[in-house]
Amino acid sequence: MPAYNLDVYMPVVILMVIAIVMVVGALLVGKLLRPHNPTALKEQAYECGEDPVGSAWSNFNVRFYVVSLVFIIFDVEGALMFPVAVIYKKFNGIGQGGLVLASLLLFIGVLVSGIVYCWKKGDLDWVKSFTLESYHHDRDQAQAERKTA
């Protein structure tokens, strides 16, 4: 027997079970009511009336991956900041607010420096911009390659 009263978590489990039962139940009840006559055309993926060419499961751009990587880092930062935020008011009440504020500001400062770095380096851009500079750079390199070859 654990030493804590966990009854307060009962509604969470109840609600999750209700959600699952609702979906499964509605699909099962619907089975009695709905028609079922599939044809080959019906079972095609709808792509604006065109026949689907190939599978949709193809390689996706790396930037989705980068966004989720950056997100996880912010997520962990948030998870670390929450407990400190909770006690801030209490500590401020007993005159220790400066301590919490200082460590919180230091923490956020390091985080901000990371964002500034990514911003400057263009990692926050969704569309990697095509500038004249990068064009010249690529062209010069291509020319240099041709010369050596």
Next chain:
Amino acid sequence: MMNDNVVSFFSDSPPYQMLNEKLSWLLNFDTSGMLTFVIYFVAAFVIVNVMALVGGLGTYAERKISADLQMRQGPNRVGPFGLLQFLADGVKMIMKEDIIPKTSDKYLFFIAPILCMVGVFATLAVLPFSSGFTLTHLNIGVFYVLGVSSLVGVGIFLGGYSSNSKWSMLGGMRGASQIISYEVPVTLSIIAMVLLGGGLNFKTIVGAQGGMPHEWFIFHNPFTIISFVVFFIGMLAETNRAPFDLPEAESELVSGYHTEFTGMRFAFFALAEYVEVFVVCGVAAALYLGGYQVPFGLSSMEVLHTKIGLPMAPAKMIGQFLEIGGFVTKTVLLYYVVIWIRWTLPRLRVDQLMTLCWKYLTPIALFNLVGVAVWIYLFNGESMWNLVFKTGAAAAGHH
């Protein structure tokens, strides 16, 4: 009991204690645990049904308000003012043939709507309708909402993936990346409110506010107003509402991640979305707009019992209903704004979406967080109105 929730609300009343005694005597064991379960189950069942109704009325409101904005009639055939339209839609949905694309991933196709529903419904457990009629006041309240609602992102991604249709796949990828991106400014805004409230529990946060607008956290200091705007924009994006409805952009992606879902499977995605909008509006109301607080402390026992002289039990009930009324009013107003925005603003492009999130909202939210922290330190947690009154009083006393 430590926690003030539905069960403790009922277990204080004499009929409950009588029933508990009778049952315990009848069945020869302590039935309070069983009764706790029954109360929780009934309350959860009621809330789920009310929320399903809210979701249904949400679709009705959406169509009616959009019609209003575009000078049309909107649904007006089924029932008075077309109010029963959502029931007719529900009947239609359940009679629709269930088509699963042959090339799809059957298991994921089945699991995706379930994940969305579970993620949204689990957040209902802590939604603070009133001080007594909340299912449970978890100590991790807001953080718990952030955690379980992230299941929706997985559900949307898997919905897009499992269909094996290019449009769905694009919608799913966009949806998941958008939801996780906007979670960053939303989390940072919530942390600012946690600084003010001094707890993650919704009861603590709402309790730290008051009934009148100047006691709400949104008007606590200049930073919190910006914080509310950031939270609201992030909230629109997290629930895939316009102008952030890129995952289901009908003009480019057919219908996005749920293109291939028919009948009830589609209905559950839609229901999950509308209920989620209600939930996040409720969270916004609780964090910024004073939640279930009623002006002049009308809902407290002090006023209803002592001053007006109502008997104990009805006073308690009336207080709770007043609080529910206050909470629902604020939430529904926000809901209206959400729908209003949808039919007013055009959709963003993907790169604009990401720029808005990472280059505007996140830095602003960080700035707000620092601003709120410094404000609390400098003015000892006083709101700007208190400061104004104080300086005013001091000046008046001076002359």
Next chain:
Amino acid sequence: MFDNFLFLSSASLTIVGALAVVLAPNLMHACTYLLTALVGVSGLYVTLSADFLAATQLVVYVGGVVILMLFAIMLTGGNDNKSVNKFGIEKVAPMGNAKTFTLAGFSAFVMALVILKIIANVNKATPKAEMAPYETTVERIGELLITDHVLAFEISSVLLLGALIGAALIARPRRREQ
């Protein structure tokens, strides 16, 4: 009563989910099984009254890591259920031979002994007779982060900064050089 139910259901979710992850041939399916296992672990944290840790588990793992994995799978084109990729190489590599299985069994045995040794002490501790009221761990964690472990708190931000820069560096498109 509910405590037992919560523990048993979370534990079985965790174990079944973890087993399914290992046995699933489909990567995407394995991800959803991993999701169940992670939710189960968060339920286990709840039974240990570590409520903040449970929510963190949900926020970071369910909301972040699982989505990251899904995106990582999409980076490689998803799983179209073919056992051979376009280069003609088997995607699911053979899991091992007699030697590796023997080694794995042995290490699992040693691990089990170590864990049992740790758990034995827990069983010796006298169980509390009465159910204590549920208390939040958030404030305790916050106090410790600010007082005793403030250095760890600040250093973790530097660690995360390193991770952020690393993530950005990996994903940066490289110019053709040399």
